Every structure is written in C-alpha cells, then in structure tokens.
Amino acid sequence: MANEKPILDKRENRSAQPIVRKICTADLRDALAWGFADFKAMPTHLVFLCAIYPIVTLIAARTYAGYDMLPLVFPLFAGYTLIGPLVAIGLYELSRRRELGLDISRWHAFDVLGSPSIGAIATLSVVLMVIYVAWLLAAQAIYEQIFGSAIPASIAEFARQVFTTPSGRALIIIGCGVGFLFAVVVFTLSVVSFPLLLDRDAGVETAVYTSVRAVIANPVTMAIWGLIIAGALLVGSLPLFVGLAVVLPVLGHSSWHVYRKVVAPGDSAFSSPARYPR
Numbered sequence: 599m600a601n602e603k604p605i606l607d608k609r610e611n612r613s614a615q616p617i618v619r620k621i622c623t624a625d626l627r628d629a630l631a632w633g634f635a636d637f638k639a640m641p642t643h644l645v646f647l648c649a650i651y652p653i654v655t656l657i658a659a660r661t662y663a664g665y666d667m668l669p670l671v672f673p674l675f676a677g678y679t680l681i682g683p684l685v686a687i688g689l690y691e692l693s694r695r696r697e698l699g700l701d702i703s704r705w706h707a708f709d710v711l712g713s714p715s716i717g718a719i720a721t722l723s724v725v726l727m728v729i730y731v732a733w734l735l736a737a738q739a740i741y742e743q744i745f746g747s748a749i750p751a752s753i754a755e756f757a758r759q760v761f762t763t764p765s766g767r768a769l770i771i772i773g774c775g776v777g778f779l780f781a782v783v784v785f786t787l788s789v790v791s792f793p794l795l796l797d798r799d800a801g802v803e804t805a806v807y808t809s810v811r812a813v814i815a816n817p818v819t820m821a822i823w824g825l826i827i828a829g830a831l832l833v834g835s836l837p838l839f840v841g842l843a844v845v846l847p848v849l850g851h852s853s854w855h856v857y858r859k860v861v862a863p864g865d866s867a868f869s870s871p872a873r874y875p876r
Contacts, residue, residue: 615808616794630826633852633854636696640702677734683784683853686853688708690854697858718795722792722805729780781824782824787810789812794857831846
C-alpha cells in the first residue's frame with residue numbers, strides 16, 4: 599500500500615490542486631503486477647505488433663534507399679519514448695474502465711475522444727510532439743557538428759565511425775546525454791498528467807503541475823520508475839522489436855496504476871487500488 603501522507607490537504611475540486619502522495623518501490627511492484635494483470639485481461643499485443651512493424655519497415659526501407667537517414671535511425675526509435683504517454687493513453691482508459699468494472703472491449707480505448715478534458719489532452723499531445731521533433735533536430739545538429747554533413751557511404755562504414763573512432767564515442771556520449779535531458783523533461787511533465795486528465799476534468803496547467811509535484815515529492819521512486827521504463831523498452835527492442843508488443847501495453851497499464859498510487863482520488867468514483875483483481 600502507498601504511504602498516503604498528503605503533500606497538499608485541499609479537497610479536490612475544479613480549481614484546487616490534486617493531492618500528491620509519497621510512494622515507494624513496493625508501490626511500483628504493485629503497479630507492475632496490476633499492469634500485467636490488466637494486459638492478461640485485455641491483451642493488445644497483436645494491435646501493437648500491427649502498429650510497430652509497419653513503422654520499423656518504413657524506416658528500414660528508407661534507410662536502405664538512402665544512407666542519409668542513418669544518423670537519425672537511433673534518435674527516431676529512442677525518441678518514441680518521448681511520445682510514449684501519448685501512445686499509451688488508450689491503455690490508461692482501458693485500465694480505468696477495468697478498475698470501475700465497466701466493459702473492457704478494446705474499442706473502448708477510443709473513448710478518450712469523448713473525455714471532458716479532450717482539449718487539454720490534445721494540447722499536451724502537441725507539446726510532446728514538438729519536444730519529439732526538437733529532439734530529432736538536436737540529434738541531427740549534434741551529428742553534423744561532429745561528423746559534418748557528409749552522407750555515410752554504407753551501414754558498415756557508419757557503424758565503424760560511431761563505434762570505433764573518438765568522434766563516434768563523442769557522438770554517443772553527447773547524444774545520450776542530450777537525449778537523457780529530453781527524457782527527464784518529458785517524464786516530469788507527463789508521468790501522471792495524461793492519466794489525471796482522463797481521471798477528472800482538469801486543465802493542462804493543473805495536470806502538468808501535478809506531474810511535476812509528483813516527481814519532486816518522490817524523486818528516488820520516480821527515478822527508479824523511469825529506469826524501469828527505459829530498461830523494459832531496451833529489453834523489448836532487442837529481439838527485433840517483438841518484445842515491445844508486450845512491454846508497451848504492460849508499461850502503459852502500469853503507468854495508470856502508478857498514477858493511482860501517487861495522486862489521491864478526487865471527486866471521481868474510483869475503487870481503492872487494494873481491491874484490484876490480481
């Protein structure tokens with residue numbers, strides 16, 4: 599169970615800020631267990647396979663057609679973590695419905711379009727997309743600053759430059775460092791903001807501010823959660839991205855339960871997390 603020590607004691611309403619609670623690693627384990635239980639009850643791996651492989655195929659085809667795309671292949675895939683909360687919003691809705699004991703047919707994932715906060719959700723989605731594009735531009739600028747604008751002669755030559763030369767090591771260190779900063783910003787802004795917008799009728803400012811407060815109140819636990827997400831995505835990507843078909847929905851459902859642990863229930867009639875089916 600979460601340590602339900604409130605950071606803010608105001609009663610939740612349209613203008614008051616939601617109550618943020620302190621959580622621990624045990625709460626993360628609970629969230630992962632409930633997220634996996636949601637996935638088993640509402641398997642969506644085939645949907646994610648159908649979404650993942652066309653994207654992978656298109657990027658691969660474009661890369662082989664012209665090696666000018668090579669420097670952006672890793673940033674493209676790594677950057678998907680920046681829009682992960684947006685991709686997972688339908689999973690949040692399914693977890694919400696399962697918690698309430700409502701019908702959990704997959705098509706209900708599109709019920710988010712009828713959310714009272716759909717305007718705020720759309721605004722926050724645009725913000726994440728802008729950050730994603732900014733990351734790609736930054737990655738391209740870093741590459742050109744180190745290697746210039748020359749197009750790699752082949753995939754093998756590109757790999758040799760990146761992994762066996764001092765410039766390549768500089769690219770890896772600087773690129774990963776900048777990417778980490780982008781990831782921290784997005785994680786802080788969105789770790790609970792999208793679920794909160796589904797949970798209650800709130801504005802972008804309230805959702806983002808609550809997300810920032812959640813991270814500040816739980817710096818170590820949220821850092822661990824971020825590492826779990828990054829590690830799971832890496833492991834899921836290794837076997838030709840097949841594992842992502844399971845990793846992505848499990849993380850999406852689990853993120854909803856992390857939100858439910860961190861943000862105290864407001865006026866919405868949600869059941870206690872302790873009553874979730876295992």
